[in-house]
Amino acid sequence: MNKFNIGIDLGGTKIESVVLDLNSKILFRQRILTESNKGADHVLNRIQDLYLQALKSIQDEEHTLGIGTPGSLSKSTGLLRNSTIACQNGLPLHSLIEEKLNHSCTIENDANCFALAESYLGAGKNYSLVFGVIMGTGCGGGFIHNGKLRTGPQRLAGEWGHSVINPNGPECFCGKRGCVSTYISGTGLEEMIYNNLNVKISAEYFLNKPTYNNNEKIILHKFYEYYGLSLANIINTIDPDVIILGGGLSNHQNLYTKGLEMVYKNIFCENPDTPILKNILGDSSGVIGAAIIGKNDIS
Numbered sequence: 001m002n003k004f005n006i007g008i009d010l011g012g013t014k015i016e017s018v019v020l021d022l023n024s025k026i027l028f029r030q031r032i033l034t035e036s037n038k039g040a041d042h043v044l045n046r047i048q049d050l051y052l053q054a055l056k057s058i059q060d061e062e063h064t065l066g067i068g069t070p071g072s073l074s075k076s077t078g079l080l081r082n083s084t085i086a087c088q089n090g091l092p093l094h095s096l097i098e099e100k101l102n103h104s105c106t107i108e109n110d111a112n113c114f115a116l117a118e119s120y121l122g123a124g125k126n127y128s129l130v131f132g133v134i135m136g137t138g139c140g141g142g143f144i145h146n147g148k149l150r151t152g153p154q155r156l157a158g159e160w161g162h163s164v165i166n167p168n169g170p171e172c173f174c175g176k177r178g179c180v181s182t183y184i185s186g187t188g189l190e191e192m193i194y195n196n197l198n199v200k201i202s203a204e205y206f207l208n209k210p211t212y213n214n215n216e217k218i219i220l221h222k223f224y225e226y227y228g229l230s231l232a233n234i235i236n237t238i239d240p241d242v243i244i245l246g247g248g249l250s251n252h253q254n255l256y257t258k259g260l261e262m263v264y265k266n267i268f269c270e271n272p273d274t275p276i277l278k279n280i281l282g283d284s285s286g287v288i289g290a291a292i293i294g295k296n297d298i299s
């Protein structure tokens with residue numbers, strides 16, 4: 001059995017690595033800028049640099065390697081799609097990384113890595129069916145059952161952010177209208193504010209305002225209404241033991257009080273009690289999940 005698990009988390013602005021031991025203790029970690037504007041080859045070199053440093057920290061001992069990335073690998077073509085690291089879209093990322101690093105790896109969507117990390121070491125530790133929700137630039141998700149990531153035959157499981165909740169809603173980059181992501185992601189909320197109030201402010205700033213005028217109250221209500229609907233849809237469909245929120249908006253406390261009420265209002269059951277919890281691992285969850293996912297017995 002491999003004594004070490006290396007994880008690498010690819011992000012639009014930074015790439016991070018971590019080395020875990022058998023008890024999932026962090027032995028080494030490093031974070032560098034992605035510099036994606038310098039192109040795909042440059043990013044691959046950055047990944048290699050990071051990997052070699054991690055490898056050095058365990059004196060080249062045997063290890064598993066997991067990579068977390070935005071977007072996912074197409075099941076039919078093996079090419080990366082929907083990544084926010086635009087220069088990597090359309091590339092056979094799996095084979096490119098394995099050739100570059102000269103080591104086998106597992107590649108998984110970053111929201112799945114988040115869900116796995118929280119399920120193993122974070123807020124989902126004591127639950128069997130965990131649904132992890134990312135409310136960041138976009139909305140993603142992943143679910144874990146008894147410690148195993150479920151990706152589904154089309155590798156679609158957890159792609160809750162692109163479920164349509166209003167067919168007449170705003171256009172989404174995926175080509176549809178009124179996806180969950182167009183209302184309750186950071187970008188979605190910011191666009192809703194801009195289109196209705198004609199101001200450019202961050203979603204976090206808006207959600208943390210001490211007071212709201214009447215027009216702002218309408219937007220805020222809409223945000224919570226769609227938050228309630230979209231999370232209730234998850235609960236009505238798979239009835240998870242817990243939902244864990246991650247991403248920039250998950251720091252907003254009202255999601256767990258006022259937001260929770262809006263979710264419960266839409267659940268098809270008399271006394272709903274599904275816990276909706278804030279993540280524990282913060283922005284380390286992606287890289288820790290990537291390391292865990294490299295273990296052969298997980299996916």
Ligand SMILES: [Zn+2]
Pocket residue numbers: 161162163172173174175176179181
């Ligand atoms: Zn969409």
